[in-house]
Amino acid sequence: MEFNIALLKGDGIGPEIVESAVAVLDKAGAKHGHKFNYNAYLIGGSAYDATGKPLPEETVAGCKAADSVLLGAVGGPKWDALPGDLRPEKALLGIRAALGLFTNLRPAKLYPALKDESPLRADIVAKGFDLMMVRELTGGIYFGERGRREGKYGAEAYDTECYSVMEIERIARVAMDSAMKRRKNVISIDKANVLESSRLWRETVHRVAKEYPALTVTDMLVDNAAMQLVKNPSQFDVVVTSNMFGDILSDESSQITGSIGMLASASLGEGKCGLYEPIHGSAPDIAGQNKANPIATILSAAMMCRFSLDIPAVADDIEAAVDAVLNAGWRTADLAGTSGVAPLSCTEMTEKILEAL
Ligand code: NAD
Numbered sequence: 001m002e003f004n005i006a007l008l009k010g011d012g013i014g015p016e017i018v019e020s021a022v023a024v025l026d027k028a029g030a031k032h033g034h035k036f037n038y039n040a041y042l043i044g045g046s047a048y049d050a051t052g053k054p055l056p057e058e059t060v061a062g063c064k065a066a067d068s069v070l071l072g073a074v075g076g077p078k079w080d081a082l083p084g085d086l087r088p089e090k091a092l093l094g095i096r097a098a099l100g101l102f103t104n105l106r107p108a109k110l111y112p113a114l115k116d117e118s119p120l121r122a123d124i125v126a127k128g129f130d131l132m133m134v135r136e137l138t139g140g141i142y143f144g145e146r147g148r149r150e151g152k153y154g155a156e157a158y159d160t161e162c163y164s165v166m167e168i169e170r171i172a173r174v175a176m177d178s179a180m181k182r183r184k185n186v187i188s189i190d191k192a193n194v195l196e197s198s199r200l201w202r203e204t205v206h207r208v209a210k211e212y213p214a215l216t217v218t219d220m221l222v223d224n225a226a227m228q229l230v231k232n233p234s235q236f237d238v239v240v241t242s243n244m245f246g247d248i249l250s251d252e253s254s255q256i257t258g259s260i261g262m263l264a265s266a267s268l269g270e271g272k273c274g275l276y277e278p279i280h281g282s283a284p285d286i287a288g289q290n291k292a293n294p295i296a297t298i299l300s301a302a303m304m305c306r307f308s309l310d311i312p313a314v315a316d317d318i319e320a321a322v323d324a325v326l327n328a329g330w331r332t333a334d335l336a337g338t339s340g341v342a343p344l345s346c347t348e349m350t351e352k353i354l355e356a357l
Pocket of ligand 1: 013072076092291294
């Protein structure tokens with residue numbers, strides 16, 4: 001089969017890691033007789049420099065026309081002083097909204113080969129973990145009413161957390177469908193002891209859960225969840241939570257795996273087209289130095305094959321090649337921490353994965 005992929009390389013290490021993922025996709029796809037056609041579009045700071053906008057209309061149109069979208073990362077100190085609407089990160093919110101992507105899937109699993117990289121105690125790591133974080137992406141406080149005003153103590157600012165029943169129901173269904181294909185356990189995370197929006201979240205999740213009698217669906221308060229993720233991560237299978245809680249907890253879950261350079265993500269809507277990206281940022285501190293770990297982007301491309309393109313055999317091959325390279329002891333600088341192995345560059349790591357394929 002032939003697929004049209006929109007590439008959004010973005011800023012910082014974005015172009016390096018997207019090139020790596022493209023090389024891996026091409027080789028893995030060709031093994032199964034598939035061909036990918038790529039169209040690259042500007043996004044983030046580089047788009048602002050070229051067009052005055054972090055998310056040009058051409059980029060939105062190109063992504064809408066594609067079968068799926070692969071993104072590197074956006075942002076960097078060069079654009080930090082820009083006003084809110086022109087900041088590179090605004091483009092991420094914009095493209096997710098334009099494509100109607102309301103779900104973010106973030107797997108976090110411990111690779112046995114990388115267990116020494118995890119900052120967790122050996123007895124906790126020994127139990128392993130493999131969780132899927134399902135984060136609501138287009139609602140909540142990141143999209144609620146905000147502003148500045150004069151308050152009781154002078155100037156103040158406010159942001160609003162707001163969720164509709166419809167938004168909670170559809171994300172709960174995604175989480176529960178995903179759990180049906182995994183270990184049949186969902187933990188919904190909220191702050192229902194304080195927030196009214198969380199009380200509606202909890203009520204709605206449990207109403208939807210009645211449609212899934214095979215699942216165990218329980219609740220956890222977000223402060224406890226932050227603690228449980230480092231104390232006992234093996235208890236989590238599928239985690240479903242709001243936009244902001246998911247943003248924070250998924251970064252925490254990335255750290256317990258050992259490296260932010262390993263974590264992939266998928267953003268999905270009602271249709272097949274999705275946006276696939278590593279969870280890390282543009283790493284301006286190592287940009288242009290060929291030091292970035294491309295694995296998170298390569299695994300994001302694998303997720304794209306599984307969730308949007310329906311070619312799971314290609315995803316399986318890519319994931320197996322990454323496993324093989326890690327098991328053979330190859331590491332990029334972010335992973336080289338305690339192994340004593342000389343770190344590979346971004347292009348060398350890509351070559352190893354291509355060889356394994
Ligand atoms: P970051 O994820 O870019 O970097 C944090 C640390 O992790 C840095 O030391 C970096 O070198 C390292 N790191 C990240 N990815 C790596 C990789 N693939 N290989 C090796 N090391 C890696 O987060 P930050 O420094 O807070 O943010 C930098 C910029 O990225 C900011 O402008 C921020 O707004 C933006 N950002 C973008 C996204 C996105 O595009 N989705 C996400 C987060 C942050």
